[in-house]
Amino acid sequence: MVVLSSMWERIQSDLFPxxxxxxxxxxxxxxxxxxxxxxxxxxxxxxSEYRTGRHKSDRKxxxxxxxxxxxYNLSMTRELLDRLKCDKALRRICGWESLCxxxxxxxxxxxxxxxxxxxxxxxxxxxxxxxxxxxRLVGHISQSHxxxxxxxxxM
Numbered sequence: 763m764v765v766l767s768s769m770w771e772r773i774q775s776d777l778f779p780x781x782x783x784x785x786x787x788x789x790x791x792x793x794x795x796x797x798x799x800x801x802x803x804x805x806x807x808x809x810s811e812y813r814t815g816r817h818k819s820d821r822k823x824x825x826x827x828x829x830x831x832x833x834y835n836l837s838m839t840r841e842l843l844d845r846l847k848c849d850k851a852l853r854r855i856c857g858w859e860s861l862c863x864x865x866x867x868x869x870x871x872x873x874x875x876x877x878x879x880x881x882x883x884x885x886x887x888x889x890x891x892x893x894x895x896x897x898r899l900v901g902h903i904s905q906s907h908x909x910x911x912x913x914x915x916x917m
Contacts, residue, residue, distance in 0.1 A: 785851040792851055795833045799855070803893075804829055807885045820865060823857030824873040825882065830856055839870050 788796070805822035830852060831842045846853045846864060858864045877883070 785854055788851065791834060792855060795830050795852070796855060798829055798833055799826055802829070802886050802890050804882070804886050807882060807889060820869075821873055824865065824870060825877065826856040827870070828874060828877060828882075839867060839874065843867055843870065 804825045808822050808825045827842060827846065830836075830845075831839070834842070834845060836842050836845065843864075846856065846858075847861060853861070853864065
């Protein structure tokens with residue numbers, strides 16, 4: 763946990779002030795997204811060779827938007843695109859400097875399909891665990907409480 767707490771301290775003391783200088787004050791959701799992106803480093807797991815669609819750098823931005831969709835609890839890709847269009851800070855956090863640099867919905871759909879096919883969420887999860895918790899033993903205690911049966915079942 764020392765690694766994660768020191769990372770959180772660095773995010774709060776260095777990264778947030780830098781981003782706020784560039785983007786203006788960050789919302790709570792934007793701070794959550796930045797924190798998640800900083801910890802999981804999804805762009806490191808994005809494959810560099812794709813058969814179709816945009817360039818590698820665009821796939822990394824789409825991968826960050828993929829995480830934003832989860833953090834913002836958006837069920838539809840269209841909702842994500844609408845949010846990206848109206849939220850300049852979110853768009854820049856994901857990696858697009860301008861609205862016209864953002865790909866269309868079909869590119870997002872293809873990329874999200876490739877991420878699923880390549881098991882990107884599982885790869886990132888495993889990588890995050892290995893990077894931050896591999897040398898730690900994580901314990902869990904499960905306790906069972908005995909529940910008395912209803913009085914009529916004891917008759």
